[in-house]
Amino acid sequence: MLAERHKTFYALHQSGCFVIPNPWDIGSARMMAASGAVALATSSAAFAFTLGRPDMGRVTCEEALKHAEDMVRATPLPVSGDFENGFADAPDAVAETIRLAAEAGLSGCSIEDTMMVGDNPAYDFALAVDRIRAAADAARSLKQPFILCARADGVMNGVYDLDEGIRRIQAFEKAGADMVYIPVPPGPEELKRVIASVKAPVNALAAGPLTKLSVSEIAAIGARRISLGSMIARVTHGAIAEQMDAIMKDGDFTKLSAAASGSRINAMLEAGAGNGMEKQHE
Template sequence: MNARPDAATLFHRLHQGPELLILANAWDAGTARLMESLGSKAIATTSAGVAWANGYADGDTLPVDRLVATIESITRVVSVPVSTDIEGGYSDDPTEVGKLVSRIVDAGVVGINIEDGAAPPDLLCAKIEKARSAAEARGINLFINARTDVYLRSLAPQEKRVEETLSRARRYRDAGASGIFVPGATASEDIRQVAAGTDLPLNLMARPNLPDASELLRFGARRLSAGSALSEALLSQLATLARSFLETGNSNAICIAAKSYGEINTLMSPR
């Protein structure tokens, strides 16, 4: 499935308001279909959730073929725009990142997250440039959400984090980024200053003590992502239920569900 230009246009538009774009990140075709059925206007993947679902650790260890296969399975079952988290691009070579972007655009993706991590900003700029060129060669205005880990990894002293974030946002914008993703930022004043200091749509990630959606929108944020939080919560709950079942053999706890087998099976059936 090739990415559709109209889906890319819609995904860009969703970052312009008037509502906050809230994305409950999925990690496989089933969770993507579920999120769409609940009214999600787009599907974004969580790199951690995708890695864990395939038996790999998060952190650029997932084989690219597994990533592409996951994307293909997601775009097969949903009709809303799909964005995927490609971590650091699974390579330090910007040319290889460009090749990956070509593959995932061909698989139907219209947006990506790509992160700087602990690497120099220059490297992410080069990756963004290659990603932009690769998508344009396929006729897609890819939404490139540049993630900076200034807050998440404490890459600058607390009093310098807004300044460093905005410096990187300018560089990533000039390289071709469409949005700036600042996971770990939770303080209201920091969010206000970052949103006011860049013309890129600001994406935040669910964290304890993060202001609610209405406040984030008022502060200038445009997108809120669950990140790996839903995957973590589900795996934690699954571990609790499975441990109890393995230890006791009692069926009651695992046979009480909000959705029945029939409802879930119908949801996953061809439309």
């Protein structure tokens, strides 16, 4: 039942640390579930790649919601949505996106503070906070637990520094966010600063310098959740590029020997489906 998934997802954020991988289709979701994941999250970039589009604002709200429904159906695990800037600028419109996300069966979602245009400029501080406040109010009005993760993406996008990112997540916490997130701080020491700056749970992204750390090391710093973003999708696309370069440029098929066996993939797909095999969500 979806209600149990929502409760499970909420409980995961109350203590400890867990990894939340980001599938891009039903098959990758089931393989991640079969590998032992306890929850999943969509990735706007990884999903855009499946549509043959670049990352950053190229997926519509309708497409993201349909994709979210597919991910919810794919496995018995709770799912959170990467909903970029909420597909809107105005706070009321972002609040409506939260309600739609819940209707799609999601147990939470993340909202960014940068616009999906050009070089992704940040929203004005006051507007960024108002957007999260409206999203938090919408989440609290639901009849289910719903984890709202407020993202300060300007550090990653190079539009503001870590001090400003911390100022923003502190304000997002006060505005009602359940979790805060500054994608890719420069290193472990900066992640420690982020975590120490708030009482809310903090999401860490396994990318950049943090890939040098283990799950236990990131957990020891104090992160509550570790997401993979589009990293697994990028590894997969890197394999496509590498294999095709070898075949088309060098006429070499030997790298294909690294392929997983069909039986292993079949077994993981079946195991990952659990009770969710091709079922509509409740």
